[in-house]
Amino acid sequence: MGLREVAAPAPALLVVAHGSRDPRHAATVAALAARVRALRPDLRVEAGYLDFCAPSVAQALSRLAADGVREVVALPLLLTRAFHAKSDIPAVLHAAAARLPGLAIRQAGVLGPSRLLARALERRLYEAGVRPEDRGSTGVVLASAGSSDPEANAVLAEFAREWQRTGWCAVRPAFASARPPRTEDAVRELRAEGVRRVAVAPYVIAPGRLPDRIERGAREAGADVLADVLGPGEELARLVARRYGQAVAAEGVAALSA
Numbered sequence: 001m002g003l004r005e006v007a008a009p010a011p012a013l014l015v016v017a018h019g020s021r022d023p024r025h026a027a028t029v030a031a032l033a034a035r036v037r038a039l040r041p042d043l044r045v046e047a048g049y050l051d052f053c054a055p056s057v058a059q060a061l062s063r064l065a066a067d068g069v070r071e072v073v074a075l076p077l078l079l080t081r082a083f084h085a086k087s088d089i090p091a092v093l094h095a096a097a098a099r100l101p102g103l104a105i106r107q108a109g110v111l112g113p114s115r116l117l118a119r120a121l122e123r124r125l126y127e128a129g130v131r132p133e134d135r136g137s138t139g140v141v142l143a144s145a146g147s148s149d150p151e152a153n154a155v156l157a158e159f160a161r162e163w164q165r166t167g168w169c170a171v172r173p174a175f176a177s178a179r180p181p182r183t184e185d186a187v188r189e190l191r192a193e194g195v196r197r198v199a200v201a202p203y204v205i206a207p208g209r210l211p212d213r214i215e216r217g218a219r220e221a222g223a224d225v226l227a228d229v230l231g232p233g234e235e236l237a238r239l240v241a242r243r244y245g246q247a248v249a250a251e252g253v254a255a256l257s258a
Helices: 023-039 057-066 083-099 115-127 132-137 150-164 183-192 209-220 234-249
Strands: 012-017 045-049 071-076 104-107 138-144 170-175 197-202
Touching: 012 023, 012 057, 012 234, 023 045, 023 234, 045 057, 057 071, 057 083, 071 083, 071 234, 083 104, 104 234, 115 150, 115 197, 115 234, 132 138, 138 150, 138 183, 138 209, 150 170, 170 183, 183 197, 183 209, 197 209
Parallel strands: 012 045, 012 071, 071 104, 138 170, 138 197
Antiparallel strands: none
């Protein structure tokens, strides 16, 4: 009787989050990781943080290596490809690859842009009180954390334009840091243009300092609707699983090495 070939285990998934002193951030990341595990019970799914929270990315990778894992897909829990995705995360992963030569580490793409994110934003707006039939009379402020990276800002602006084409009266990007306009400025601009109803949709995953700044700006400017952050919803879990699959399937994308 011939030997049965045993399939190699799927690479583990390490969700890489920024981290925050706000405990709601880590709770959201943990809930999202649990939702991804439910979608993909065949995968080992862990979370690591760049700052403030434990385990760090390095600690999480060391733990995976100690458990005998040989391949990892590190997926940035980021909505745009800005400084963290281009610099911070690659540096941390390269250092880990040098320290853990038996562990092959591959960096996946960031989450955005994606239609699944638009669906998550709309679900949050509907939960906050916007009705589907209100889309044509509602202007939306797409309020992100903000970046000094012009590529990330251009992608967000294009995402806003594409989303507006699905039936919203207007969709304007705004930023909680790095560059204008602020959330409150975008709300006031839509009002000045005669938009009857203004909603603020935070384009952020988890609560924290910058999402709180978005909320303050929305309330200060008198927005009619303020949606919640994206959170660990089904759309985000499906998007994480999709980006993992794309990283595993990508041809010619080598694992990181020292």
